[in-house]
Amino acid sequence: MNHCTPDPLHYERTPYQRCGRSGLKLPRVSLGLWQNFGNAHSLDNQRALLRRAFDLGITHFDAANNYGPPPGSAEENLGRVLREDFAGHRDELILSTKAGYRMWEGPYGEWGSRKYLLASLDQSLERLGVKYVDIFYHHRYDPDTPLEETMSALADAVGSGRALYVGISNYDAEQTRRAAAVLADLGIKLLIHQPLYNLFDRWVEPELLPTLAGLGVGCIPLLAARPRSVDKPLPRRGSH
Amino acid sequence: MLTNRYLAGVPIDSRASKSGLFLKADPIAPEVLESVRALNEVALARGATLAQLAVLWLLRRPEVTSVLIGASRVSQIEDIQGSLSQPALSADELAAIESILAQRKSRDRPWKG
Numbered sequence: 512m513n514h515c516t517p518d519p520l521h522y523e524r525t526p527y528q529r530c531g532r533s534g535l536k537l538p539r540v541s542l543g544l545w546q547n548f549g550n551a552h553s554l555d556n557q558r559a560l561l562r563r564a565f566d567l568g569i570t571h572f573d574a575a576n577n578y579g580p581p582p583g584s585a586e587e588n589l590g591r592v593l594r595e596d597f598a599g600h601r602d603e604l605i606l607s608t609k610a611g612y613r614m615w616e617g618p619y620g621e622w623g624s625r626k627y628l629l630a631s632l633d634q635s636l637e638r639l640g641v642k643y644v645d646i647f648y649h650h651r652y653d654p655d656t657p658l659e660e661t662m663s664a665l666a667d668a669v670g671s672g673r674a675l676y677v678g679i680s681n682y683d684a685e686q687t688r689r690a691a692a693v694l695a696d697l698g699i700k701l702l703i704h705q706p707l708y709n710l711f712d713r714w715v716e717p718e719l720l721p722t723l724a725g726l727g728v729g730c731i732p733l734l735a736a737r738p739r740s741v742d743k744p745l746p747r748r749g750s751h
Numbered sequence: 752m753l754t755n756r757y758l759a760g761v762p763i764d765s766r767a768s769k770s771g772l773f774l775k776a777d778p779i780a781p782e783v784l785e786s787v788r789a790l791n792e793v794a795l796a797r798g799a800t801l802a803q804l805a806v807l808w809l810l811r812r813p814e815v816t817s818v819l820i821g822a823s824r825v826s827q828i829e830d831i832q833g834s835l836s837q838p839a840l841s842a843d844e845l846a847a848i849e850s851i852l853a854q855r856k857s858r859d860r861p862w863k864g
Contacts, residue, residue: 528816528817529816530816531816537817539810539816539818540806540817540818540831540834541817541820542820542828543819543820546821546823547821547822552823556824559825560822560823560828563829564828567829569828683861684861705819706862708809709805709809710808710848711852711855713852714860714861719861720814721814723814729816730812730816731815731818731819732815733819734806734809734818734820
């Protein structure tokens with residue numbers, strides 16, 4: 512065991528910003544695990560990335576059930592590094608995961624049912640080796656499941672202690688407004704939205720960003736390009 | 752820093768291709784590459800890398816709490832973290848970026864995974 516002993520000044524190296532109208536502050540830069548953390552990458556390199564990030568004050572690591580490849584392996588690898596290197600630092604970390612894309616075979620392994628979301632979260636907690644995640648996201652809007660069901664599953668993730676906050680990813684502005692309203696009825700504040708957003712893909716600017724500002728919801732863009740399959744049928748695995 | 756190989760249109764192993772700006776599997780269209788070259792000039796003028804510019808540009812929006820970056824090497828995290836100690840983008844820089852981006856149509860459809 513070689514526990515992480517960060518530079519005593521690491522919290523002075525990065526500014527932290529309040530996430531929307533919430534009590535939670537996030538580092539201005541956070542580390543996403545959507546690539547480079549699957550089993551094809553050496554665990555030593557993954558360990559070095561996570562440790563250096565933390566040493567620079569990057570307290571937020573973002574995962575999803577399907578990150579890998581294979582799906583689940585990014586969470587497994589993160590969990591191993593958390594156990595081996597970050598013991599004693601859990602309360603200094605913001606860990607997030609998501610469910611929405613296809614994770615296992617059959618009708619309960621993707622989209623937005625309560626059945627899928629809570630089972631997936633339990634699997635994520637097992638792979639990560641933690642009692643709870645700080646943020647649990649619905650990864651993509653499900654046009655076929657009542658939004659009330661999906662949002663109540665997120666709310667129950669909080670109520671049961673498996674998550675502290677909830678977020679959504681890849682929802683458009685109108686879907687976001689409805690999700691926030693349903694959650695508010697359940698007594699839960701929508702914390703954060705994670706869209707794809709970069710210099711060449713500014714779809715969030717006309718409607719979504721003003722909507723988030725009005726709702727007091729934070730935004731954490733994923734600095735990645737859309738998969739080229741965006742104009743083709745939905746990708747089945749490994750999507751953002 | 753963008754490598755010469757990247758600027759020559761071969762993004763393999765370039766820092767930009769692994770910075771999360773683009774998926775490695777994505778071939779870079781010529782008009783995008785032209786924009787990337789111009790954006791790189793904006794970055795170089797302030798002593799920044801393109802990845803740093805991309806992060807600073809997202810952080811210009813008050814709605815953006817944090818930017819999620821990908822990294823395959825420790826040096827990439829250090830590089831991007833370095834953008835946080837730089838001054839925010841100036842009005843002139845933002846105008847230059849808008850002008851570069853206006854030359855190609857931005858995608859405005861919602862991304863629905």
